[in-house]
Amino acid sequence: MKTYALVGAGYRGLWSYCEPIVQDYEDAARLVGVCDINWKRARLVGEYLRRDIPAYTDFDQMLREKKPDVVIVTTRDCAHEQYICKALEAGCDVITEKPMTTDDAMCAHILETERRTGHRVTVTFNCRFMDFYVKIKELLADGIVGDIFSVHYEWLLDTSHGADYFRRWHSIRANSGSLLIHKSTHHFDLANWFLDDEPVKVNAFGTRRFYGPVRKERGERCRDCPYRRSCEFYFDIDTEDGGRLKMLYKDCEDVDGYFRDRCLFSDVIDIEDSVSLNVRYAKGAVMSYSLTAHSPYECMKIVFNGARGRLECDNAFGVETIRFYDRDGQCATIDRSRVRQRPGGHGGSDPAMRDRLFRGWTEDPLHQMADTRAGAMSIGIGIAANKSVKEDRAVYLSEFLGDFYPEMKQH
Numbered sequence: 250m251k252t253y254a255l256v257g258a259g260y261r262g263l264w265s266y267c268e269p270i271v272q273d274y275e276d277a278a279r280l281v282g283v284c285d286i287n288w289k290r291a292r293l294v295g296e297y298l299r300r301d302i303p304a305y306t307d308f309d310q311m312l313r314e315k316k317p318d319v320v321i322v323t324t325r326d327c328a329h330e331q332y333i334c335k336a337l338e339a340g341c342d343v344i345t346e347k348p349m350t351t352d353d354a355m356c357a358h359i360l361e362t363e364r365r366t367g368h369r370v371t372v373t374f375n376c377r378f379m380d381f382y383v384k385i386k387e388l389l390a391d392g393i394v395g396d397i398f399s400v401h402y403e404w405l406l407d408t409s410h411g412a413d414y415f416r417r418w419h420s421i422r423a424n425s426g427s428l429l430i431h432k433s434t435h436h437f438d439l440a441n442w443f444l445d446d447e448p449v450k451v452n453a454f455g456t457r458r459f460y461g462p463v464r465k466e467r468g469e470r471c472r473d474c475p476y477r478r479s480c481e482f483y484f485d486i487d488t489e490d491g492g493r494l495k496m497l498y499k500d501c502e503d504v505d506g507y508f509r510d511r512c513l514f515s516d517v518i519d520i521e522d523s524v525s526l527n528v529r530y531a532k533g534a535v536m537s538y539s540l541t542a543h544s545p546y547e548c549m550k551i552v553f554n555g556a557r558g559r560l561e562c563d564n565a566f567g568v569e570t571i572r573f574y575d576r577d578g579q580c581a582t583i584d585r586s587r588v589r590q591r592p593g594g595h596g597g598s599d600p601a602m603r604d605r606l607f608r609g610w611t612e613d614p615l616h617q618m619a620d621t622r623a624g625a626m627s628i629g630i631g632i633a634a635n636k637s638v639k640e641d642r643a644v645y646l647s648e649f650l651g652d653f654y655p656e657m658k659q660h
């Protein structure tokens with residue numbers, strides 16, 4: 250039986266870790282403490298789950314008193330590094346939510362601390378457990394397209410899902426590192442995992458023309474906005490998500506002043522809503538990637554062009570499609586119509602990943618569990634892209650990861 254302490258008692262912390270630990274993994278895991286800068290949210294975990302779970306606002310005190318085997322980090326992205334490193338220094342292993350962190354200096358601190366202390370950090374990339382992506386991974390690992398020469402990759406977030414990033418702390422670069430870190434870390438990790446390769450060089454462009462101060466009719470937040478009756482993006486914090494958001498955020502606002510229904514057209518928003526970039530990989534593949542956070546529909550489209558043909562995959566309108574074109578142009582469709590989505594968060598990927606985290610695993614043939622190297626390579630593309638946009642140049646990942654992985658300097 251391992252003991253776990255969690256820092257960051259928000260949505261992900263409560264419903265993806267604390268609740269499952271006490272309800273589904275009682276035989277394997279014990280939650281010994283929860284910490285948050287917001288004492289109300291920290292306390293809420295025990296109250297909501299009706300368990301005696303000690304709540305802290307002082308992380309060091311929690312570590313001293315509870316001496317957990319493992320610390321789970323589910324704070325805002327920009328705070329991951331301080332807790333990962335403190336936990337490692339205190340002799341704990343760490344499970345951290347993606348993104349591992351948000352910039353190159355904090356990434357270096359994590360890599361250095363992990364090496365020096367010898368304790369282990371696992372980065373939770375739940376997309377690696379989604380059936381659709383597992384199928385793509387298996388096809389590529391079986392060599393369906395042979396050597397991969399190029400990848401064309403597009404993510405579309407609609408104006409419900411995409412907009413929600415602009416209501417929350419994510420919309421401030423200092424918190425999330427931008428969508429290129431916060432959101433695209435999932436996408437870049439999948440690309441690295443699919444290709445079984447590591448990125449070398451990135452060139453990127455980004456703009457924001459849909460959200461931010463692009464219209465006159467705007468307020469500070471939806472709750473007291475004079476335009477709430479006419480705005481198509483009005484968001485009712487009292488009723489959304491069955492009252493969960495009211496309980497977790499609105500009822501805790503008085504402690505830290507954070508509100509979760511910020512106007513999408515606020516002038517404090519400083520992240521891009523459209524990005525486009527190119528990546529060169531170590532084994533020679535090139536990738537074009539774009540992210541759109543204001544699409545009329547949700548979709549992921551990825552195409553692999555290889556020695557044996559072309560694999561086209563997309564999941565528009567909830568229909569998963571995989572087509573393979575051989576060198577003669579013959580098309581074979583891999584039938585996904587009978588694949589049932591598994592129950593549980595994120596298409597069943599969260600429960601599958603939690604089983605691995607809390608019950609352990611002996612075999613991992615598809616390499617679904619990710620370490621700090623995978624964490625660094627996925628945010629590495631985002632960090633390089635952020636630098637590329639800011640400095641208007643192509644950026645090598647070896648500029649900030651080369652000291653840890655000297656082989657990167659050869660490319």
Ligand SMILES: NC(=O)c1ccc[n+]([C@@H]2O[C@H](COP(=O)([O-])OP(=O)(O)OC[C@H]3O[C@@H](n4cnc5c(N)ncnc54)[C@H](O)[C@@H]3O)[C@@H](O)[C@H]2O)c1
Pocket residue numbers: 256257258259260261262284285286287290323324325326328346347348373374375431595
């Ligand atoms: N893998 C996934 O699919 C997935 C999905 C959602 C969120 N996440 C990740 O989980 C993390 C939490 O996201 P969320 O949606 O739960 O956000 P949230 O805003 O609901 O929760 C974040 C919590 O962290 C706390 N916090 C912020 N700064 C802190 C600090 N310095 N010290 C201690 N606590 C601090 C906040 O008070 C809040 O309770 C993020 O890193 C996010 O990227 C991952």
